[in-house]
Amino acid sequence: MPSWIGLYYDEPIELVSGQGRRVVDGEGRTYLDFFGGILTTMTGHAVPEVIEAVTAQAGRLLHSSTLYLIRPMVELAERIAELSGIPDAKVFFVNSGSEANDLAVQLACTARRSNQVLALRHSYHGRSFASAGITGMRSWSATSLTPVTVNYVHGGYRYRSPFKDLPDDRYIAACVEDLREVIETATAGDVACLIAEPIQGVAGFVVPPDGLLGALGEVCDEYGILFVSDEVQTGWGRTGENFWGYQAHGVRPDLITFAKGLGNGLALGGLVGRGDLVDDVPANSISTFGGNPLATAGALANLTYLLDHDLQANAATMGARLRERLDPLADEMAVIGEVRGKGLMVAIELVRPGTTEADPAAAAMVLEESRTRGLLIGKGGVRGNVARLAPPLSVTADEIDEAAATLGEALGVAEEAMNPG
Numbered sequence: 088m089p090s091w092i093g094l095y096y097d098e099p100i101e102l103v104s105g106q107g108r109r110v111v112d113g114e115g116r117t118y119l120d121f122f123g124g125i126l127t128t129m130t131g132h133a134v135p136e137v138i139e140a141v142t143a144q145a146g147r148l149l150h151s152s153t154l155y156l157i158r159p160m161v162e163l164a165e166r167i168a169e170l171s172g173i174p175d176a177k178v179f180f181v182n183s184g185s186e187a188n189d190l191a192v193q194l195a196c197t198a199r200r201s202n203q204v205l206a207l208r209h210s211y212h213g214r215s216f217a218s219a220g221i222t223g224m225r226s227w228s229a230t231s232l233t234p235v236t237v238n239y240v241h242g243g244y245r246y247r248s249p250f251k252d253l254p255d256d257r258y259i260a261a262c263v264e265d266l267r268e269v270i271e272t273a274t275a276g277d278v279a280c281l282i283a284e285p286i287q288g289v290a291g292f293v294v295p296p297d298g299l300l301g302a303l304g305e306v307c308d309e310y311g312i313l314f315v316s317d318e319v320q321t322g323w324g325r326t327g328e329n330f331w332g333y334q335a336h337g338v339r340p341d342l343i344t345f346a347k348g349l350g351n352g353l354a355l356g357g358l359v360g361r362g363d364l365v366d367d368v369p370a371n372s373i374s375t376f377g378g379n380p381l382a383t384a385g386a387l388a389n390l391t392y393l394l395d396h397d398l399q400a401n402a403a404t405m406g407a408r409l410r411e412r413l414d415p416l417a418d419e420m421a422v423i424g425e426v427r428g429k430g431l432m433v434a435i436e437l438v439r440p441g442t443t444e445a446d447p448a449a450a451a452m453v454l455e456e457s458r459t460r461g462l463l464i465g466k467g468g469v470r471g472n473v474a475r476l477a478p479p480l481s482v483t484a485d486e487i488d489e490a491a492a493t494l495g496e497a498l499g500v501a502e503e504a505m506n507p508g
């Protein structure tokens with residue numbers, strides 16, 4: 088295995104089974120799972136309806152390719168097209184978020200006859216050549232080589248923004264001005280698309296003021312620049328208030344990319360977008376595994392479960408409950424720079440006490456101390472100093488309380504170490 092696969096924890100964990108929001112490691116230890124394999128276990132571990140759909144499909148047919156009709160793929164595409172909010176939408180399935188973003192960029196570049204892309208600073212869009220190329224974070228950019236030309240514009244990372252002290256409307260105006268300036272002065276003038284995560288995930292659940300993407304989208308419209316919403320982390324109701332992250336912004340995306348939660352762990356990603364754009368591929372194209380019977384049968388059951396149980400509403404309620412418990416800690420502990428997020432994307436930015444200087448060591452300590460106490464959480468941030476919580480959307484009130492109490496203890500250890508006395 089390559090050295091660049093980063094394992095969590097000084098003593099890495101092998102997870103061998105799961106049930107609901109709990110997972111068990113190879114030594115029989117149980118943990119409360121508040122990261123869901125990077126926001127991917129959406130409805131929970133071992134959901135009977137999903138197991139049943141996958142098992143039944145596995146017993147019938149694992150693979151046929153898109154040379155033949157695949158019923159669960161067509162049904163899933165129809166549901167996603169309907170849910171997308173894009174009129175006359177078409178859907179294409181691939182195997183990951185990276186591939187989905189690659190495709191979005193390719194479609195936009197083809198439609199606009201341009202290889203110029205705009206992305207937000209601190210973005211993460213994946214590990215493939217093009218998706219890493221449009222990623223605006225040094226720690227995830229292995230090379231400067233890229234098939235597209237990229238300019239990065241200001242986005243939602245307010246905590247470290249030069250515009251941080253501005254109120255929402257003026258913050259948005261400053262970002263709009265920056266975008267216009269970049270289009271007019273830095274690009275060759277025929278930009279293909281702007282791609283944005285409505286909440287930047289890997290960057291540490293960076294939440295822009297509502298309406299920011301809509302304001303950026305209006306500028307894009309003026310120039311004919313397409314808008315791509317990367318919903319790989321924010322889709323399926325995780326933000327609580329909306330089904331898609333873009334809906335907080337009054338923007339009409341031309342293309343939406345998705346992956347992670349849809350398959351609840353089955354490898355499935357895709358793109359939904361304006362039919363004319365999705366159709367506009369001037370050559371044959373396939374994905375051998377994209378939309379395969381197993382992944383789409385499981386995803387269909389998973390999506391049905393999510394909608395039938397209104398897990399978006401649960402994400403809103405449980406997210407608010409988590410914030411009620413964590414927000415006060417920011418006043419009590421100097422090691423906490425900021426608690427932020429929406430729905431079940433909640434982040435804690437850790438800093439050197441008394442400053443806004445990033446403290447990755449404190450974040451690592453919070454992760455370790457949480458694990459010792461039976462709680463799995465994630466890490467992120469442009470400087471690796473953000474603890475991230477993103478449990479399955481089926482999380483219960485008791486589990487929220489348990490996680491908040493455990494995290495409070497872990498943060499207390501970091502506070503004591505970084506701010507003794």
Ligand SMILES: Cc1ncc(COP(=O)(O)O)c(C=O)c1O
Nearest residue numbers: 183184185211212213288319320
């Ligand atoms: C917003 C976003 N886009 C794209 C990706 C890439 O997805 P994948 O790892 O499935 O290729 C990720 C993965 O973390 C992501 O968070």
